[in-house]
Amino acid sequence: MDLSWTVVVNFVTLYGVKVLASLLIFWVGKKIASLLTAIVVKGMRKSKIDETVTSFFSNVVYFGLLVVIILAALSNLGINTTSFLAVLGTAGLAIGLALQGTLSNVGAGILLVFFRPFKIGHSVQIAGENGTVEELNLFSVVLKTADNKQIIIPNSAVIGKNITNFSAKPTSRIDLVFNIGYEDDLRLAKETLQSLIEAEDKVLKEPAPLVAVSELAQTCVKLTVRFWVQNEDAAAVSFSLTEKVKLTFDEKKISIPHPPLNPQTY
Structure with missing residues (x-):
């Protein structure tokens, strides 16, 4: 022992x-x-x-x-x-x-770093998901959505899908469509929209903003307002201009037709 x-x-x-x-x-x-x-x-x-x-x-x-x-x-x-x-x-x-899938993520990550279709902080659409790039690691890309959710996308899915980079260029084009009635004054409506755009400080002068009739629809005339802004101003200007158009149209008695309601069957 x-x-x-x-x-x-x-x-x-x-x-x-x-x-x-x-x-x-x-x-x-x-x-x-x-x-x-x-x-x-x-x-x-x-x-x-x-x-x-x-x-x-x-x-x-x-x-x-x-x-x-x-x-x-x-x-x-x-x-x-x-x-x-x-x-x-x-x-x-x-x-x-x-683990071919996992290794393919590593290989895809190397390609993403080499070609750099986006950077940390860029606003992108990847594999159908929209968000801001927070991280690129060996296996995945991490996005943060506008409502503060986290989305993790495998690198192989990123490299194999279309990538839309909203931050690659410093400016963005905004298209807004407003409806007026056939009985409304078309020239007055266009002049009103043009003056509202020109009053927006954050709307770029070049390329020049555009107000045009885009469609003669069944129940209304569609007016397209097209202008350019810095990327960071896109949402704020769109919200502001939409509100101002509604208030100004009300003041000038320019109608905004509603789409016809489908009849209910009882």
Whole structure:
């Protein structure tokens, strides 16, 4: 019993210390990896490198360092990392075949960073979803919607779909349509809309705004108001102008016909 107990104590002492040392290597290494990643990110931001590239590269650096730390911890346990890497490579091939979708996300992420169809902070439509780009990582693009929801889209879905970037150009064209009755004064309505547009400070002078008859519909005449604004002013100007048109039309007795209601069947 004494000999057996001595063997157990020696085994625990030898391998217990190695296990603790390996855990310590992993813990300290992870802290260092986080610190080095933060330094890299700070340096890239100081160099004014695009935030999309910074976000993606920081993920690559962190996970790369993490792999090195894990191998160091395993080596400390006495595991032959060379053989381990060979086994890992074989296993990696099998895992890679099983995780083709995940790996395709990584490849798509690299393409997104290289071609940069959008940047962090851009307003976009991706895979049918609208929002502001918050993050681009190894596996996905993170969007924040206008109502403060978070949407995570796999990179492979992003690269394989149409991407509409609303922030790529500094200005946007706004088209608003207003209806008037056939009995209303068409010239007065057009002059009223033109004066309201010209009174909006945030409407750009070039290209020149346009007011035109776009359709003679069954129950009304449709007037299209077309103008250009800075991207950040688009919503505010549209809301403001729509309200002013309603109030001014009421003052000048210009009607805004309602669509005919479908008769109810009882």
